[in-house]
Amino acid sequence: MAQKPKIRELLDESACAHNKNKKSACNAPTPGATTGGCAFEGAQISLFPYADAAHLVHGPMTCVGASWETRLTHTSRPGRDLTQMGFTTGISTNDVVFGGEEKLRQAIDYIVEHYAPEAVFVYSTCVTAMIGDDIDAVCRQAEQTHGIPMVPVHAPGFVGSKNLGSRLAGEAVLTHLIGTREPKNTTPFDINLIGEYNVTGDMWQYTPLLEELGIRVLSTLSGDGRVANIRTAHRANLNVLVCAKSLISLPRKMQERYDIPFISVSFYGKRDTNASILAIATALGNADLIERAKKLIAREEDKLDKKLAPYRKVFQGKKAVLNTGGNKSWSIASALQDLGFEVVATSVKKATEADKEKARATLGEKGILMTNPGQEQAKIIDEIGAHLLLAGGRSLFTAIKKRIAFADVNQEKKKSYGGYGGLLNLAEDLKNALQNPVFNNVARRAPWEK
Numbered sequence: 135m136a137q138k139p140k141i142r143e144l145l146d147e148s149a150c151a152h153n154k155n156k157k158s159a160c161n162a163p164t165p166g167a168t169t170g171g172c173a174f175e176g177a178q179i180s181l182f183p184y185a186d187a188a189h190l191v192h193g194p195m196t197c198v199g200a201s202w203e204t205r206l207t208h209t210s211r212p213g214r215d216l217t218q219m220g221f222t223t224g225i226s227t228n229d230v231v232f233g234g235e236e237k238l239r240q241a242i243d244y245i246v247e248h249y250a251p252e253a254v255f256v257y258s259t260c261v262t263a264m265i266g267d268d269i270d271a272v273c274r275q276a277e278q279t280h281g282i283p284m285v286p287v288h289a290p291g292f293v294g295s296k297n298l299g300s301r302l303a304g305e306a307v308l309t310h311l312i313g314t315r316e317p318k319n320t321t322p323f324d325i326n327l328i329g330e331y332n333v334t335g336d337m338w339q340y341t342p343l344l345e346e347l348g349i350r351v352l353s354t355l356s357g358d359g360r361v362a363n364i365r366t367a368h369r370a371n372l373n374v375l376v377c378a379k380s381l382i383s384l385p386r387k388m389q390e391r392y393d394i395p396f397i398s399v400s401f402y403g404k405r406d407t408n409a410s411i412l413a414i415a416t417a418l419g420n421a422d423l424i425e426r427a428k429k430l431i432a433r434e435e436d437k438l439d440k441k442l443a444p445y446r447k448v449f450q451g452k453k454a455v456l457n458t459g460g461n462k463s464w465s466i467a468s469a470l471q472d473l474g475f476e477v478v479a480t481s482v483k484k485a486t487e488a489d490k491e492k493a494r495a496t497l498g499e500k501g502i503l504m505t506n507p508g509q510e511q512a513k514i515i516d517e518i519g520a521h522l523l524l525a526g527g528r529s530l531f532t533a534i535k536k537r538i539a540f541a542d543v544n545q546e547k548k549k550s551y552g553g554y555g556g557l558l559n560l561a562e563d564l565k566n567a568l569q570n571p572v573f574n575n576v577a578r579r580a581p582w583e584k
């Protein structure tokens with residue numbers, strides 16, 4: 135019988151280096167933590183790219199809107215994109231009194247009958263967790279009735295942060311999907327991509343290069359993901375954790391359970407993309423593959439440098455402030471440095487301890503790690519004389535007020551900034567932002583107001 139994940143164990147992840155020398159574990163809930171996205175949101179964001187599955191939110195209908203379709207996660211099978219639908223049981227006060235299990239059962243039946251998903255992810259939320267609905271039992275029963283995986287996801291918002299929610303989503307996949315099916319065939323170079331969500335097609339910037347080297351992506355969690363593939367993930371030769379320390383428990387447990395080694399990589403920027411391709415080839419341990427990877431990297435680097443040369447002239451001497459979350463605190467900073475920017479500050483408010491260490495290493499001793507970017511960024515822009523602010527949409531006002539260029543690099547972004555091709559997209563967008571007169575003019579007073 136499947137067991138609920140133990141939150142305390144998940145908070146104390148042995149694969150996180152800093153846990154060994156800190157009293158408090160990573161991702162521990164702090165008062166007000168859910169104002170930055172609750173655990174349910176984190177879980178749904180992590181699993182949502184499985185577009186051939188239905189994502190059923192067992193809670194009041196306001197929960198489904200918290201993270202539904204907030205990211206532009208692409209799927210290569212648009213005809214089968216069930217994420218266009220927001221499924222919820224829409225729990226009401228009546229259900230709080232009498233329980234919502236029957237409603238959940240009916241919702242699953244309805245979804246299977248009308249949408250024929252490959253699996254149904256059932257998310258508990260604050261209300262349904264507190265009233266004690268047994269979603270495990272409902273899922274078990276529904277799985278027998280319908281013959282497809284029903285995956286209970288125990289990440290109600292109150293247990294903690296978005297990061298913890300991602301980790302709980304990983305637990306759900308490990309418990310209910312991984313290892314439940316055998317792949318048609320295997321190759322010596324099969325990998326799983328963990329924590330790659332294919333936002334704006336980031337993954338497609340580098341997977342063709344991996345394929346060119348003969349490396350096969352057996353499954354993903356969860357960018358452009360298929361339920362049938364993640365069920366076979368236990369047969370991969372390597373787990374590649376892409377920019378997502380919050381999911382580290384999953385590859386660590388897969389190493390223990392299935393003897394699959396794992397590496398952690400980032401595909402933002404030229405240097406990191408180079409290093410990641412080489413790291414994957416090296417971890418797969420084939421001398422010929424490593425040689426071919428080196429040649430491919432040299433070829434791509436050469437092509438990219440030629441295309442970036444005119445942009446670098448525009449970016450010379452320009453200072454940037456970066457206010458984004460988690461791993462992007464250092465990975466986007468590294469990409470900006472590749473383009474010739476000086477990154478003077480980055481936000482580490484939502485970063486793990488490992489991300490903070492990497493951010494420090496990327497920015498150097500003089501770089502500022504902002505723990506309260508909402509208050510700090512405007513002051514830093516003034517003091518350092520920054521030319522560019524890269525952040526989420528809410529910070530646009532700061533850029534306008536300070537009359538400097540702005541670019542949106544959060545998950546709401548519209549273009550891919552991953553891999554070599556993405557760095558070119560980023561260069562083009564930043565050049566346009568820096569040369570756009572609107573930022574300098576829009577906050578100016580009208581002549582008659584002077």
Ligand code: SF4
Nearest residue numbers: 172174197259260291
């Ligand atoms: S799960 Fe809880 S914290 Fe998250 S959106 Fe629903 S009610 Fe809010």
